[in-house]
Amino acid sequence: MLRVTGSRVNVRREPSINAGVLTTYTRGRLVPVLRTRGAWSEIHMGDSANSTGWIASRLLSTRSPAQAPTTQIRQRSVSLPSSREITAARKDLISRSIAAYQGSCPCPYNRDRAGRRCGGRSAWSRPGGASPICYDSDVTEARLQTYFARQRGATF
Numbered sequence: 262m263l264r265v266t267g268s269r270v271n272v273r274r275e276p277s278i279n280a281g282v283l284t285t286y287t288r289g290r291l292v293p294v295l296r297t298r299g300a301w302s303e304i305h306m307g308d309s310a311n312s313t314g315w316i317a318s319r320l321l322s323t324r325s326p327a328q329a330p331t332t333q334i335r336q337r338s339v340s341l342p343s344s345r346e347i348t349a350a351r352k353d354l355i356s357r358s359i360a361a362y363q364g365s366c367p368c369p370y371n372r373d374r375a376g377r378r379c380g381g382r383s384a385w386s387r388p389g390g391a392s393p394i395c396y397d398s399d400v401t402e403a404r405l406q407t408y409f410a411r412q413r414g415a416t417f
Contacts, residue, residue: 263302
């Protein structure tokens with residue numbers, strides 16, 4: 262018994278590259294070799310005594326197919342952020358969110374162009390549409406983790 266070493270190997274009717282293809286075998290399949298003629302090996306394909314085909318001998322081996330090397334992903338370990346870093350991150354996320362808002366009233370405590378307090382007219386107060394981050398309580402744990410992962414290049 263030999264193993265198929267090619268990823269997709271044609272089993273042919275005769276020992277010739279021009280012969281018709283009977284089927285295709287994949288890497289690692291065990292095949293019983295009946296005989297070898299030149300660069301070709303005749304194999305037994307199934308239960309019937311007449312079911313034989315030819316595979317190029319260079320595509321067969323006694324060894325198991327080489328496994329792709331597994332690469333181990335090394336994760337950087339980083340310390341948990343301090344409360345000072347978390348407070349600074351929350352402020353940064355809030356200021357970035359407000360800066361990204363295109364209108365003049367992202368948060369209730371902001372003032373519009375005329376100097377009036379936004380209050381209930383703010384984007385934060387209205388359902389649907391834009392929802393800027395206005396308060397510390399709006400900053401979720403997931404958002405903080407994403408923030409620190411981008412800052413530090415790792416998760417904590």
